[in-house]
Amino acid sequence: MNRAAPAEGSGSLLPAGVDTPAYVYDLAEVRANAGRLRSALPEPSRLYYSLKANPHPEVLRTLRASGVLAEVCSPGELDSAIAAGWAPETLLYTGPGKRDGDVARALDAGVREFSVDSPTALDQLDRLAAEQRVGVRVLLRVNDDQPVPGQALAMTGVPSPFGVDAAWVRTQPALFAHRPHVEVVGLHLYMGTNLETVEALLAQFTRSVRTFAALASVLRGEGVELRVLDLGGGFGAPFATAGAALDLTSLAEPLAGMLDAELPGWRVGAPSVVFESGRYLVGTAGTLVTTVLEAKTSQGREIVVLDSGINHLGGMSGLRRLPPLTPHLDPPAGASFSGPELVETIVCGPLCTPLDTWNRRARLPRLTPGDRLTVPNVGAYGLYASLVAFLGHPLPAELVVDSSRPGEPPVHLSRLALVRGTA
Numbered sequence: 001m002n003r004a005a006p007a008e009g010s011g012s013l014l015p016a017g018v019d020t021p022a023y024v025y026d027l028a029e030v031r032a033n034a035g036r037l038r039s040a041l042p043e044p045s046r047l048y049y050s051l052k053a054n055p056h057p058e059v060l061r062t063l064r065a066s067g068v069l070a071e072v073c074s075p076g077e078l079d080s081a082i083a084a085g086w087a088p089e090t091l092l093y094t095g096p097g098k099r100d101g102d103v104a105r106a107l108d109a110g111v112r113e114f115s116v117d118s119p120t121a122l123d124q125l126d127r128l129a130a131e132q133r134v135g136v137r138v139l140l141r142v143n144d145d146q147p148v149p150g151q152a153l154a155m156t157g158v159p160s161p162f163g164v165d166a167a168w169v170r171t172q173p174a175l176f177a178h179r180p181h182v183e184v185v186g187l188h189l190y191m192g193t194n195l196e197t198v199e200a201l202l203a204q205f206t207r208s209v210r211t212f213a214a215l216a217s218v219l220r221g222e223g224v225e226l227r228v229l230d231l232g233g234g235f236g237a238p239f240a241t242a243g244a245a246l247d248l249t250s251l252a253e254p255l256a257g258m259l260d261a262e263l264p265g266w267r268v269g270a271p272s273v274v275f276e277s278g279r280y281l282v283g284t285a286g287t288l289v290t291t292v293l294e295a296k297t298s299q300g301r302e303i304v305v306l307d308s309g310i311n312h313l314g315g316m317s318g319l320r321r322l323p324p325l326t327p328h329l330d331p332p333a334g335a336s337f338s339g340p341e342l343v344e345t346i347v348c349g350p351l352c353t354p355l356d357t358w359n360r361r362a363r364l365p366r367l368t369p370g371d372r373l374t375v376p377n378v379g380a381y382g383l384y385a386s387l388v389a390f391l392g393h394p395l396p397a398e399l400v401v402d403s404s405r406p407g408e409p410p411v412h413l414s415r416l417a418l419v420r421g422t423a
């Protein structure tokens, strides 16, 4: 049926001279996703981009220009966000275990809002803020009593490093009061990632809003007036499979209605409502282009070896809390599969380990070395969630294009490298 076009005729995704493996990011799609998500969220509300999904500088610059704020959780992400132009005082710095040096560095850079995950972390921030003679704001991350159904990877409602159990706040609220240099201004209720229906998102947000209201009244007794509600997100998008991101057009109205019913002051910022997203904003904007290096038969099975594998895509699936990844393989744009019957094929990467297998039963045409294939929807948690140090292959090229400007040269082309420095 389908046959991969040979590399030289395979056209449009990679310009001449750019070799595979290569990630291609389309800034027009990033902008479109930002617009789609923004219009699905109620006004007024703020939207943060979680850099962990993809901290490529051009992706960041595009999101900043689209009016999205930045959520960072490491020194590297902090540097990337500042380099992309976000003012440090607008950043939200999150993460369940922060080293003194990293917090001090963030404070020094001008970060003033943190999400914290324990009373100890509140004390740590107070001590370090005192040393720098600054005041900071804190969102207290809360681990709700139960997970909300429908999450690909529940991060709360289970024993978790993320946040403080809601019951802990209810029973010992004094532990979560302001510190001399730390004002507790809100709650952070990021529950999990990749919710695939609007109903699941609404159920999660409703639950979070109720938890917020209950804990706000408990903390009021400690002199803490909560004025920020970070509802997290978990807005779903396909990952290395075909398809489009979740249609969110039916979210805005019921979400605003729910907020009106549960939190009458939200429209005037009491509290102000905040969302976060990584995957939805960038997932559909990335494609991995890879080339067949080997094609052979082994003990009756077809085997192809690609120039990309778990070192470039899907490394985190090996941690077993994510579903195993079986990347969908397409011919490149402009080319078509045609020709002989599809055959069941074991698709491997180039790593010298049997673990480097993307699919043991892919239905593919008979491929030959030089054929190019693409994996769609890997703009989030693609390269930046992979095992790039394992086995020492070069990292893929990263090509940034803007499909809203056909005929213009690519925006950016580079390749990350691991470099040994002093410790």
Ligand SMILES: Cc1ncc(COP(=O)(O)O)c(C=O)c1O
Pocket: 050, 052, 053, 071, 094, 190, 192, 193, 194, 232, 233, 234, 235, 276, 277, 278, 279, 280, 380
């Ligand atoms: C606190 C927090 N916010 C946002 C995100 C981004 O999630 P997603 O990419 O599913 O939108 C994560 C992901 O782990 C997270 O931990």
